[in-house]
Each structure stands twice: as structure tokens, then as C-alpha cells.
Amino acid sequence: MTDEKLYQNIIESIISAAENVFQTMIFMDIKSQAPFERKGMGSLSDITAIISLTGDIIGSIAVSINTDSAGEAISNMLGDEITDVQEIIDGVGEITNLVVGMAKTVLSELSCQFEISVPIVVTGKGVNIQHYSTQNKSLTTIPFYMEDKSFFQLELYLKE
Amino acid sequence: MSLKVLIVDDSMVMRKIVVKSLRAAGFDIEAIEAADGKEALKKVNAKVQLIITDWNMPQMDGLSFAKKIKEDKNTKHIPIIMLTTEGSMAKFEEALDCGVDDYVTKPFTPEKLKKKLDKFIN
Numbered sequence: 427m428t429d430e431k432l433y434q435n436i437i438e439s440i441i442s443a444a445e446n447v448f449q450t451m452i453f454m455d456i457k458s459q460a461p462f463e464r465k466g467m468g469s470l471s472d473i474t475a476i477i478s479l480t481g482d483i484i485g486s487i488a489v490s491i492n493t494d495s496a497g498e499a500i501s502n503m504l505g506d507e508i509t510d511v512q513e514i515i516d517g518v519g520e521i522t523n524l525v526v527g528m529a530k531t532v533l534s535e536l537s538c539q540f541e542i543s544v545p546i547v548v549t550g551k552g553v554n555i556q557h558y559s560t561q562n563k564s565l566t567t568i569p570f571y572m573e574d575k576s577f578f579q580l581e582l583y584l585k586e
Numbered sequence: 587m588s589l590k591v592l593i594v595d596d597s598m599v600m601r602k603i604v605v606k607s608l609r610a611a612g613f614d615i616e617a618i619e620a621a622d623g624k625e626a627l628k629k630v631n632a633k634v635q636l637i638i639t640d641w642n643m644p645q646m647d648g649l650s651f652a653k654k655i656k657e658d659k660n661t662k663h664i665p666i667i668m669l670t671t672e673g674s675m676a677k678f679e680e681a682l683d684c685g686v687d688d689y690v691t692k693p694f695t696p697e698k699l700k701k702k703l704d705k706f707i708n
């Protein structure tokens with residue numbers, strides 16, 4: 427598999443995993459927008475969960491979401507109004523775990539094997555997120571929307 | 587009498603979803619919760635009738651936990667269902683080799699969980 431092809435497969439499996447997780451467990455229809463590259467590691471939203479990947483690919487995947495959107499998603503997931511911040515933070519970690527885990531399974535069928543860490547959740551906007559490498563690298567950002575509202579950003583860093 | 591179920595997952599939101607899904611599926615359960623294998627080993631006893639465990643957890647993962655349960659004569663009779671994002675055939679087989687009785691992949695619906703559970707509960 428060429429690097430370009432592999433990269434395309436990774437992006438596609440992450441997008442379909444996110445859509446699937448939101449549909450089956452959160453009961454929300456989300457849509458991705460065109461991925462873009464950005465420099466810098468500051469978190470884009472209030473709560474960011476990051477999972478590292480090690481194996482055939484090395485890197486990390488982060489989900490960054492604002493507190494309101496996260497509260498909405500987790501309330502939907504539990505079928506209960508959730509306002510407890512600890513619970514919202516925990517939920518963002520688990521949603522990220524579900525998305526990355528599902529993408530991992532799809533990719534393993536395409537002969538791309540790797541292990542994933544448990545999620546680490548960081549709060550605050552503009553906070554430095556510890557993606558695998560530390561220097562001025564570029565991240566791929568995939569924005570996700572619910573109807574016409576920006577809902578969360580998923581970011582991928584892959585070591586060359 | 588209610589069914590004593592030990593639910594092991596590092597996410598408290600996921601533990602709540604599992605409890606809700608079981609109740610929604612019509613099971614009358616008494617839930618015991620633990621955040622990882624280590625905590626679960628402290629909470630398990632011979633009266634537990636079913637274990638539902640995650641795989642990837644800090645401290646002790648679901649695989650090592652399942653091995654310990656199946657090595658102990660007091661607990662080895664308890665059916666273990668692995669509820670995990672790990673969905674590949676290789677992982678499934680690895681889990682069965684460690685004594686896991688059945689396997690449900692996340693994301694899941696209450697119906698999917700119920701179907702698996704029906705096999706172990708009469």
C-alpha cells in the first residue's frame with residue numbers, strides 16, 4: 427500500500443467510525459467536512475481527548491469538543507440530562523475510544539495493525555495537546571457538523 | 587431475584603450505558619461496578635452471576651482480569667462477556683484463549699447485548 431493510499435484509508439475509516447458511533451450510540455447524525463492541515467498543537471475546543479497509536483502506524487488521534495456540544499452528546503447517549511462536568515469529561519474520553527477503536531478494527535482488515543492507548547482527557551481551549559511528536563508539526567483536522575452547527579474537531583497526527 | 591452482574595470499564599459513562607441497556611432489555615439486575623481489572627478482582631465473589639468487562643483499561647486490562655477469574659476455583663464458573671472496541675478476529679480468538687466466554691463489540695445496541703446475554707441467563 428502506498429503511503430498516500432494508506433493515509434486516505436486512515437482518514438476514511440476515522441470518518442466512517444465517527445459517523446457510525448454517533449448514529450448507533452449517541453443517536454445523532456453528524457457529517458464531516460473536508461479535512462485540512464494546520465500547524466500548532468493548541469486545542470480547538472474546551473475538552474480534548476487524545477489516544478496514541480503504536481504499530482504499523484505511529485501517532486495520535488484527538489477529539490476536541492466544546493462543553494455544550496459534549497453535554498448534548500453525552501446526555502443523548504445516556505438518555506438523561508447530564509450536567510456533571512466529570513461525567514462529560516469521562517464521556518468525551520469514551521466517545522474518542524469508541525471512534526478510534528472502530529477505525530482500528532477497519533484498518534486491521536486492511537492489514538494496518540496497531541495498538542491504542544486509553545484516552546487522556548485535557549480541558550481548556552488553546553491548551554497544548556501532546557501529540558506524538560513535539561515539534562511544530564502539522565495536524566490533519568477533520569471538522570464534524572451536526573446539521574449546520576460545528577460540533578467537534580477530530581485531529582490526526584502521524585509520524586513520518 | 588435480581589441478577590448479580592459485575593461491570594468493569596474505565597469509563598463511568600460506559601458503565602452507566604451498560605446498566606441502562608441491561609435494564610432496557612428487561613433484565614432485573616444488581617450492578618456492581620469497577621473501573622479496571624484490579625478493582626474488579628477486589629469486588630468479585632462467588633455469588634456474581636455474570637461479568638461484563640472492557641478490554642483496554644489502565645492498571646489491569648480485561649484480558650489479564652479474565653485469566654485471573656478463570657484461574658480461581660471460586661470464580662471460574664462465572665461467565666465473562668468481553669465488551670470492547672477490539673473487533674478483529676485475532677483479538678476475539680485471543681480473548682477466547684484467555685477464558686472469555688463471549689464477545690460483544692462496541693459500539694453496541696441494547697438488542698445486541700441482550701442477544702448475547704440470553705445464552706448465559708435462564
Ligand SMILES: [Mg+2]
Nearest residue numbers: 596597640642
Ligand atoms: Mg475502556
